[in-house]
Amino acid sequence: MMKVKKFPLVGIRMFLGPDILWRCQRRMSLSICSADIMFSAENGRCMKKEALSKSLPTLLEHDEVKITKFGGSFSLATGSFSPSGLVSFVPSLGDRSPSPHSHTDDSVCSFTDDEGSTFDGNKSSPSTSHRILEAALSPLKDAVAPIKDAVKSHMPSTLFIRTADLPSMKQSMEQSRHSFGEVDENEWIDHVHKPSSKPPLPHIDHDENECWVALDDGKGNRAPLAEAAMSALVKTGLDAAMDEGMWTANGPTSKILKTGAWDGTAFVSYGKARSVPCPHPRGAKGESDVLVWSGSFSHKYYGYDLPAIRCEAIVNMSPKALVDLLMDSNRVKEYNKMSIGRDDIAVLHEEEKCVTKVCVGRSKPPMLGKILQLKSLIHMEELPGGGQEAGYVIISRAVAHSDDAEAAEDPKVIHSEMLMGLNVIRAVEGEPDRCILINLNHLRSPMIPMMMAKRLGLSAAVNFINDIRALC
Numbered sequence: 001m002m003k004v005k006k007f008p009l010v011g012i013r014m015f016l017g018p019d020i021l022w023r024c025q026r027r028m029s030l031s032i033c034s035a036d037i038m039f040s041a042e043n044g045r046c047m048k049k050e051a052l053s054k055s056l057p058t059l060l061e062h063d064e065v066k067i068t069k070f071g072g073s074f075s076l077a078t079g080s081f082s083p084s085g086l087v088s089f090v091p092s093l094g095d096r097s098p099s100p101h102s103h104t105d106d107s108v109c110s111f112t113d114d115e116g117s118t119f120d121g122n123k124s125s126p127s128t129s130h131r132i133l134e135a136a137l138s139p140l141k142d143a144v145a146p147i148k149d150a151v152k153s154h155m156p157s158t159l160f161i162r163t164a165d166l167p168s169m170k171q172s173m174e175q176s177r178h179s180f181g182e183v184d185e186n187e188w189i190d191h192v193h194k195p196s197s198k199p200p201l202p203h204i205d206h207d208e209n210e211c212w213v214a215l216d217d218g219k220g221n222r223a224p225l226a227e228a229a230m231s232a233l234v235k236t237g238l239d240a241a242m243d244e245g246m247w248t249a250n251g252p253t254s255k256i257l258k259t260g261a262w263d264g265t266a267f268v269s270y271g272k273a274r275s276v277p278c279p280h281p282r283g284a285k286g287e288s289d290v291l292v293w294s295g296s297f298s299h300k301y302y303g304y305d306l307p308a309i310r311c312e313a314i315v316n317m318s319p320k321a322l323v324d325l326l327m328d329s330n331r332v333k334e335y336n337k338m339s340i341g342r343d344d345i346a347v348l349h350e351e352e353k354c355v356t357k358v359c360v361g362r363s364k365p366p367m368l369g370k371i372l373q374l375k376s377l378i379h380m381e382e383l384p385g386g387g388q389e390a391g392y393v394i395i396s397r398a399v400a401h402s403d404d405a406e407a408a409e410d411p412k413v414i415h416s417e418m419l420m421g422l423n424v425i426r427a428v429e430g431e432p433d434r435c436i437l438i439n440l441n442h443l444r445s446p447m448i449p450m451m452m453a454k455r456l457g458l459s460a461a462v463n464f465i466n467d468i469r470a471l472c
Contacts, residue, residue: 156218157192158402159346159358160200161377163229164211165301166236169195172228179224192223201405209301215348215358215377215399222348222356230356230379230395237395237422238270240297240308241440247293247310250458256289265436266291266312270383274390275427276436278314287314290465292458297442303419306450308442309457313465316472319425319435323392325471326423327380329359335467338363340371345401354381358399368414372445375399376418389427391435396421398444416445439464 163169173194180193190196195211214223240246244267249257256262261279268276280286293310297303315322325331329342342361349356361374376396383390398417422440439461448456 157200157214157216157223158218159215159377160191160212160400161215161229161233161397162210162302163195163213163232164209165297165299165304166229166232168235169211169228169232172231172235173225175231176225176228179222179227181224183224191225192217193225195225201400201402203405204400207302212400216346226348226356230381233379233397234381234393234395237420237440238393238424240420241310241422241424241438242267242269246298247295249291249293253291253293256286256291261286262291262312270390270393270424270426272385274385275429278428278431278434278436280314282316282431282434287316288469289313290462292461294454294458297420303417303442303444306419306442306444307454307457308420308440309454309461310438310440311461311465312436312438313469314434315437315465315468316434317468318433319387319391319427322425322435322437322468323380323387323394325468326394327355327378332361334471335464336363337467338365340364345375353387355379358401368447370447371413372416372447373413374416374418375401375404376421383424383426387427388432391424391426393425394421394423414445414447416443416447418442419444437465437468 166172180188183193188194190198191200191212191214195213197206197208197210198212199206200212200214213225213229215226215229217223257266264277265279280289291312295308295310296305297308317325325335329344332339332342340362342359344357344359346358347356348358356377356379358375358377361376363372364370365372375398377399378394378396380392380394382392396418397420418441420440420442422438424438424440426436426438428434428436441457441461443453443457445453
């Protein structure tokens, strides 16, 4: 069950043509929708007037749509939007005010977005209201498609991540179809059931090559694609961390690797589902070494041009103790002296062997004078073979959050993005109280010039390892 803090109200307006105003309001896990369409009794046309929206039930049920009286107009019908985007209109029997030109009290008939429209009125004695509905049918039919798109495009999900750079996403989707329930393929919703290039939030630029996926369904549960996204993200991160050809060692690391001490440990495939040998015994001089590499991702998606940093080192802590430390937001300050706190804003999944949550971390680097903020998905699971025998993996990635669309810009805060963050904690053969920590960081920060990103990244990686070791 997802735990969610309060999110502010988000208002969305769009015109579906010259005569119809669609207004949608979203708040937390509720999607409150209403639309009013006014028809002039004199000419049977929609009036260019803005109606008052009303708070209506959540999309879990049906969201009422009311065609209301306005001046010389009258109510023709009420209707509903189903969760799948179906739009239907039914006669308004009790709140219909006749036009001055009306001479009968015939009921107004229904219009549904199915295989066509339906008129059930008294055909032998056509009424003014019937003629008005016929005149209004054409714009209503045209309006149905965009209304469905609006419903489907603005489902109440609040958390999204990029997935275009994850090669195994398509395969992971096929394997997670069971989480879609009984939703028919033609009713799949963008971001929720299928990745989409459409920006999930209005402040995000549209990129046809991008693929956005929702992490939550806005109702306190994981979105159907969340599991597939986690699987693809973990595989991509692990594959990159173990791809020796992707990385270039710095000078000191090249000298250490030439000794051969790390041959059986560095870049050993995680798929072997086992622990790895430790290059140095406890207390040996080489125990304090930190191996560092820089590299770049081969894809051409968001952030590809930024350097990535990889480091590897021995940590005298059990794999379980280290994974618990890194996953506990209350303990971040123990190993990150620049941190001013990390908060869990949503927990999507939580059990001993697997945790998925969204966190906001804030730090205050010296001399910067501003707060550095990262809002990221953090996912932990056991490596193949189990936590005690093989170890754990923690993956992180920047999240687009609906809160960000409405939040006022704070000049004292710099928003950075973790494009790919990875911690691989590998068990050591015969030494349950030691582990090998592999850290990978691919970070985008608007305040760090490209020429400085690599140097600062290498320095930060070494400091991270040494700060963890200080707790052993």
